[in-house]
Amino acid sequence: MHTQSAAKKNAQWVPLVQIIMLFARVGLTSFGGGVSAWIYREVVTERGWLKDEEFLGALTLGQVLPGSNVINVSIYVGYRMRGMVGSVAAVAALLVPPMVVIVLFASVFHRFTQYDVVHRLLEGMAAAAIGMTASVGLRTAKAAIAKQRWPLLMISAVFVAVGVLRWPLVPVAIVAGAMGLLISARTRADA
Amino acid sequence: MPDNLYLQLVAVFAPLSLLSIGGGQSIVADINQQAVAIHGWVSQQEFVDLFAISRAAPGPGALLTTLIGWKVAGWLGALVASVALFVPSSLLAYVAAVAWSRHNRHPWHAVAERGLAPIATGLILASSFSVLRAASSTWIIWGLALVALGVFIARPKMNPLIVLFGAGLVNVAAGRIF
Numbered sequence: 631m632h633t634q635s636a637a638k639k640n641a642q643w644v645p646l647v648q649i650i651m652l653f654a655r656v657g658l659t660s661f662g663g664g665v666s667a668w669i670y671r672e673v674v675t676e677r678g679w680l681k682d683e684e685f686l687g688a689l690t691l692g693q694v695l696p697g698s699n700v701i702n703v704s705i706y707v708g709y710r711m712r713g714m715v716g717s718v719a720a721v722a723a724l725l726v727p728p729m730v731v732i733v734l735f736a737s738v739f740h741r742f743t744q745y746d747v748v749h750r751l752l753e754g755m756a757a758a759a760i761g762m763t764a765s766v767g768l769r770t771a772k773a774a775i776a777k778q779r780w781p782l783l784m785i786s787a788v789f790v791a792v793g794v795l796r797w798p799l800v801p802v803a804i805v806a807g808a809m810g811l812l813i814s815a816r817t818r819a820d821a
Numbered sequence: 822m823p824d825n826l827y828l829q830l831v832a833v834f835a836p837l838s839l840l841s842i843g844g845g846q847s848i849v850a851d852i853n854q855q856a857v858a859i860h861g862w863v864s865q866q867e868f869v870d871l872f873a874i875s876r877a878a879p880g881p882g883a884l885l886t887t888l889i890g891w892k893v894a895g896w897l898g899a900l901v902a903s904v905a906l907f908v909p910s911s912l913l914a915y916v917a918a919v920a921w922s923r924h925n926r927h928p929w930h931a932v933a934e935r936g937l938a939p940i941a942t943g944l945i946l947a948s949s950f951s952v953l954r955a956a957s958s959t960w961i962i963w964g965l966a967l968v969a970l971g972v973f974i975a976r977p978k979m980n981p982l983i984v985l986f987g988a989g990l991v992n993v994a995a996g997r998i999f
Contacts, residue, residue, distance in 0.1 A: 657879065657880045657881075658879055658880070659879055659981075659982050660879045660880060661877075661878075661879045661985055662985060663876070663882065663952065664948070664949070664952075665880070665881055666945070667945065668981070671977070671981070675977055675978065676978060682938070683931075683934045683935055683938045684934055686934075686937070686938035686939075686941040686942060687933065687934035687935075687937040687938050687941070688918070688921070689941040689944075690937040690938065690940045690941040690944075691917060691921060691937065692914065693844070693940075693941070693944060694842070695842070695910070695913060695914055695917055696838065696839045696840065696841050696842045696909075696910040696913060697838065697841055697844075697907070697910025697911060697913070697914055698841070698844055698881050698882075698883045698910075699844050700881045701881060701883070701907060701910070701911060701914070702910070702911075702914040702917075705911055705914045705915050705918055706914070706918045706921075706922075709915065709918040709919065709922065710918075710922060714915070717915055717918065721907070721911060724880070724881070725880070725881070725884075725903070725907065727880075728878065728879055728880025728881070728884060729880075729884060729887045729899065729903060731878060731879070731880075732874065732875065732878045732880065732884050732887060732888060733887065733888065733891050733896070733899055735874060735878055736871065736874050736888055736891065746996060747993055747996075750989070750992045750993045750995075750996045751989040751990070751992065751993050752877045752989065753962065753989075753992055754962075754965055754988040754989035754990070754991055754992025754993065755985040755986065755988055755989040756952075757953075757961075757962045757963075757965035757966045757969065757988055757992070758965055758966065758969035758981075758984050758985045758987070758988035758989070759969075759981075759985060760949045760952050760953050760966040760969070761949075761965070761966040761967065761968070761969025761970035761971075761972070761973060761984075761988075762969060762970075762973050762981055762984070762985075763945060763948060763949040763952075764945075764946065764949040764950075764966070764970050765969075765970050765973035765974050765977070766945055766973075767942055767945040767946035767949060768946075768970075768974065769974070769977065770938070770941070770942040770945065771942050771946070774938060774939050774942055781938070781939035781942075784939040784940065784943065785939045785942045785943040785946070786943070787943065788939070788940055788942075788943025788944060788947065789943045789946045789947045789950070791947075792943070792944060792947035792948075792951075793946065793947030793948070793950040793951050794947075794950070796951070799844070799944065800842050803940055803944065806939075806940045806943070807936070807937055807940050810935075810936035810937055810938075810939055810940055811932075811933055811936040811937070812936070813936065814932050814933070814935045814936030815929070815932050815936070
């Protein structure tokens with residue numbers, strides 16, 4: 631029953647090893663944060679496992695639930711590809727390799743940060759990661775307003791509220807989500 | 822409070838798991854309070870160092886918890902603290918994923934996705950903007966972020982690691998020159 635509905639939108643069947651490789655790679659290489667942007671790139675842009683709107687809908691839900699939204703969206707992607715086993719594989723692959731690395735990293739930390747070079751390298755990488763996150767934001771914004779115009783207003787409102795005014799994320803997401811559902815229900819996508 | 826260190830880790834991190842609404846950042850202050858003032862697992866300076874490592878290393882920022890568990894009780898402590906933080910919220914997210922996908926044939930499911938997608942886009946843009954504002958905002962950091970943005974828009978499928986390391990090296994070089 632579950633596997634049937636999970637297989638509905640994506641006829642393709644993804645081998646478990648591909649899910650593990652993808653999430654392990656993201657977990658180990660996502661320097662500078664913006665991990666959900668990495669997962670979007672891999673799952674939507676590169677492989678087309680999920681459609682843009684489905685991924686972003688799940689990401690919004692993951693934001694208002696407890697827990698890291700990166701982990702919540704990984705659980706969703708894993709589930710849609712391979713059911714419960716897929717969820718467990720995605721989360722374990724995303725978390726375990728960087729956990730091992732971070733502890734090893736912390737063991738040598740004091741020798742490490744004395745070097746200004748390391749600090750500047752990480753700072754520059756984090757700057758580029760910001761650029762990558764922004765590019766995913768702009769890309770999804772462009773996709774959202776291709777069919778209809780109202781999402782532009784919603785995107786701008788959420789950006790200003792959380793990014794500029796620094797209002798708390800969860801109440802903003804809940805209010806904007808309710809408005810989005812209302813508007814979406816009253817408009818036709820392909821009108 | 823239980824005497825066993827592992828039980829203490831579970832008692833601290835499992836409730837925080839379900840309180841971390843809106844992401845791992847919302848509980849950093851609580852973790853700080855519990856680890857430093859209440860349990861004395863690490864000093865404030867150690868906490869700041871561990872937080873900095875969890876930011877610098879790849880992977881989700883929530884790995885701060887792994888590091889505190891490791892400081893308290895070695896590799897097993899790292900495992901216990903991580904499981905306590907990640908499992909409760911993940912079970913909830915799993916139930917939500919099952920419930921959300923169960924009805925995905927219904928027309929309202931597509932309507933709901935279309936209604937919720939712009940929120941995620943707004944939050945992605947907001948997060949990149951607030952991280953940039955919080956970073957040491959020198960012109961080189963803003964410049965690197967903008968150049969990377971241009972590269973990723975022009976070449977969406979390019980390997981991000983190349984751009985990231987390139988930006989890191991430019992920042993190192995800039996540190997030598999200025």
